[in-house]
Amino acid sequence: MIKHTGHADLPLHTGIVPKWLADRMMQMGTLIVESIIENFGKKEVLVRLSDPLWFQSLGAVMGMDWHSSGITTSVMYALKRGINARAREFGLCVCGGRGKYSRRTPDELKFLADATGLDGTKLINTSKLVAKVDSTAVQDGFQLYMHNFILSSDGDWTVVQQGMNTELKTARRYHWSSQNLRSFLDEPHTGVTGENRGLILNLTAENAAPTRQRILDFTKESPDRTLKEIQNVIKHDDSKILIPQKNEIIIPEENKILVQKRDIVMPVHHEVRAEDVNLKRLGAVLATAYESEPKDFENLLLTPGLGPRTIQSLTLVSEVIYGTPSRFTDPARFSFAHGGKDGHPFPVPLKVYDESIRILHESIERSKLGYKDKNECIKRLHTTALEIEKYCNPVADFDKTIEHDKEHSREWDGRSE
Numbered sequence: 001m002i003k004h005t006g007h008a009d010l011p012l013h014t015g016i017v018p019k020w021l022a023d024r025m026m027q028m029g030t031l032i033v034e035s036i037i038e039n040f041g042k043k044e045v046l047v048r049l050s051d052p053l054w055f056q057s058l059g060a061v062m063g064m065d066w067h068s069s070g071i072t073t074s075v076m077y078a079l080k081r082g083i084n085a086r087a088r089e090f091g092l093c094v095c096g097g098r099g100k101y102s103r104r105t106p107d108e109l110k111f112l113a114d115a116t117g118l119d120g121t122k123l124i125n126t127s128k129l130v131a132k133v134d135s136t137a138v139q140d141g142f143q144l145y146m147h148n149f150i151l152s153s154d155g156d157w158t159v160v161q162q163g164m165n166t167e168l169k170t171a172r173r174y175h176w177s178s179q180n181l182r183s184f185l186d187e188p189h190t191g192v193t194g195e196n197r198g199l200i201l202n203l204t205a206e207n208a209a210p211t212r213q214r215i216l217d218f219t220k221e222s223p224d225r226t227l228k229e230i231q232n233v234i235k236h237d238d239s240k241i242l243i244p245q246k247n248e249i250i251i252p253e254e255n256k257i258l259v260q261k262r263d264i265v266m267p268v269h270h271e272v273r274a275e276d277v278n279l280k281r282l283g284a285v286l287a288t289a290y291e292s293e294p295k296d297f298e299n300l301l302l303t304p305g306l307g308p309r310t311i312q313s314l315t316l317v318s319e320v321i322y323g324t325p326s327r328f329t330d331p332a333r334f335s336f337a338h339g340g341k342d343g344h345p346f347p348v349p350l351k352v353y354d355e356s357i358r359i360l361h362e363s364i365e366r367s368k369l370g371y372k373d374k375n376e377c378i379k380r381l382h383t384t385a386l387e388i389e390k391y392c393n394p395v396a397d398f399d400k401t402i403e404h405d406k407e408h409s410r411e412w413d414g415r416s417e
Contacts, residue, residue, distance in 0.1 A: 147159070288385045
């Protein structure tokens with residue numbers, strides 16, 4: 001089952017990620033992926049990446065601007081650098097990228113197929129078809145400029161690609177998955193994030209199934225023919241799709257596109273506002289960091305130099321690793337781990353960020369040797385926050401929380417672009 005798991009609408013921003021942040025994003029992103037693999041397996045990584053809301057939360061916890069279009073390219077670039085360097089160990093590889101790198105996807109897939117024995121022709125055709133569906137079959141005004149194909153050694157895959165609409169100054173990120181995976185800790189994991197922009201030509205709609213089936217049947221043919229057939233089949237006036245009623249092609253269930261939705265709109269404003277965040281959940285994070293008994297996290301607190309501010313960051317990192325889908329409906333909350341490069345909600349506290357990386361790395365390495373103490377402590381950060389949220393009423397003082405970080409920004413080596 002090919003699953004179109006959703007898309008995200010994001011304000012279109014320009015600029016580059018500074019090296020001091022890009023390198024840390026690579027380290028943090030790779031450690032989060034490694035922890036997910038260690039706890040749940042490599043397939044779970046693909047499931048998470050196919051969820052638009054989890055992806056947005058991952059980018060925020062990594063210190064990227066919490067809502068901008070750049071979160072997609074920067075996160076995927078960081079993951080490609082980190083994951084591919086350990087591809088044999090992880091059993092995962094990231095192909096493609098932005099611009100000219102997206103056009104290298106077929107060559108990279110062929111190389112991986114030759115090395116692993118996977119069906120390279122099928123993977124390449126799938127990559128091209130997914131791109132053409134979002135650029136041609138769904139005519140929503142966004143021109144694709146980024147395509148990443150994340151492949152596992154078992155043949156499972158996820159696609160993350162993005163298009164831009166320069167008139168609307170908006171980018172749209174699309175997520176695809178290779179099959180109807182039910183994971184993400186046994187909760188529905190799919191999602192759609194986007195803004196209603198009126199009627200569009202959408203071949204992923206339920207009532208377009210016959211047309212979609214016909215198009216997908218052409219995956220057995222060359223991608224060029226597929227595109228020509230898509231153009232021949234798609235006929236529309238301003239309000240509806242005309243669907244062929246005769247000579248319909250019936251294809252196996254596993255080749256159909258399945259669509260499920262979880263909606264969110266990323267706002268245009270740069271600053272993080274109280275309405276962008278679930279204040280009770282943020283309050284539980286702060287209570288875990290600043291009010292928990294030391295014995296609760298003894299193995300972490302014995303780490304030299306570790307204080308409540310790092311516990312705050314690690315609690316949000318822990319949620320990205322262990323949280324269920326319902327936890328990611330307010331991605332902006334995760335920017336309270338390591339801030340944002342644009343200074344919102346506060347400058348990136350490099351000393352805290354580096355400490356988070358060091359502790360997470362140490363917990364993973366100790367876990368590999370059979371010492372689960374620190375790994376269990378990191379997991380307990382999330383479970384403790386859940387307990388506080390469930391049994392207390394820990395509503396965060398939003399303005400005070402941001403003010404606290406800004407006051408200590410120089411102490412924590414806070415930086416922004």
